[in-house]
C-alpha cells in the first residue's frame with residue numbers, strides 16, 4: 204500500500220520498527236566494472252535517510268539498483284526488501300506500482316507540457332487503476348508547492364531550475380509513494396533555492412512518506428535527515444544519526460570543511 208498523503212498530513216509521523224526499505228548485500232556492476240560493493244542500508248517508516256558521497260561514489264547507482272533502473276549493461280545482486288516484499292528481479296513498473304518513486308538527477312520533465320499536465324502524468328497510474336482521490340492529491344501537492352499552483356498552465360520547460368525541481372518532486376508525490384528517492388535535488392541550484400528545496404523536503408515529513416535522499420551537499424542533507432550513510436568508492440564507510448555524522452572528524456574534513464559543526468543548509 205502506498206502512503207495516503209491526506210490521512211497523516213500534519214500529524215508528525217512516528218517511525219515504526221519495521222523498515223519500509225531493507226537492502227542487504229547489494230552490489231552493482233556495469234559490465235565487469237563494480238560500482239557498488241555489497242552494502243546494507245535501511246529506511247524506517249516516515250524516516251528521512253541520506254546517502255552522502257563525492258562524485259562517482261556510487262550514489263546514483265544505488266538508487267538505480269533499488270529502482271530497478273540501472274542503465275543498459277548494469278545489473279545488481281543482493282536483497283532489496285520493500286514493504287516486506289523482495290523486489291530484486293522485479294521490473295521498474297512493478298516497483299513503481301508498489302510505491303517506490305525516484306526523482307532522478309536530470310528531473311526528466313516533459314518540457315512542452317504544462318505544469319499541471321506533468322503533475323497529472325505522475326498520478327496517471329493511480330487514475331488508470333481507478334484509485335479515487337487523485338484530485339485531492341493534486342490539491343495537496345499544490346498546497347506543498349504554492350508556486351506550482353500559480354504556474355499550473357505554464358510550460359514546464361520555461362520554469363526556473365528551482366521550480367523544475369519542485370515540479371519533479373510534486374510529480375513523484377502524485378503517485379503517492381511509500382518511499383521517495385531523491386537524487387541530488389540541490390544540483391545546479393543557487394544557495395537560496397537550495398534552502399527552499401530542503402525546507403520543502405523537511406515539510407514532506409508531515410505527509411508520512413519515507414525519503415532516501417542522495418546528496419553531495421552534505422551540510423544540507425545532514426541537517427534535514429534523521430540518519431545518514433557515507434558512501435566512498437561504492438562502499439559504506441560510516442553510518443549513523445545525522446547529528447553524529449555532522450560532528451564526525453572524517454565527515455567534517457571530507458564533506459563539511461571547517462564550518463562543519465554548523466548545522467544549517
Ligand SMILES: Nc1ncnc2c1ncn2[C@@H]1O[C@H](COP(=O)(O)OP(=O)(O)OP(=O)(O)O)[C@@H](O)[C@H]1O
Nearest residue numbers: 233238256257258259260261262263264265274419
Ligand atoms: N552507465 C554506466 N556505465 C559504466 N559505468 C558507470 C555507468 N554509470 C556509472 N558508472 C560508474 O559507476 C561509478 C558510480 O557512479 P555513480 O553515477 O553511481 O556515482 P555518483 O556517486 O552518483 O556520482 P555523481 O555525484 O557524480 O552523480 C562511477 O565510477 C561511474 O563511472
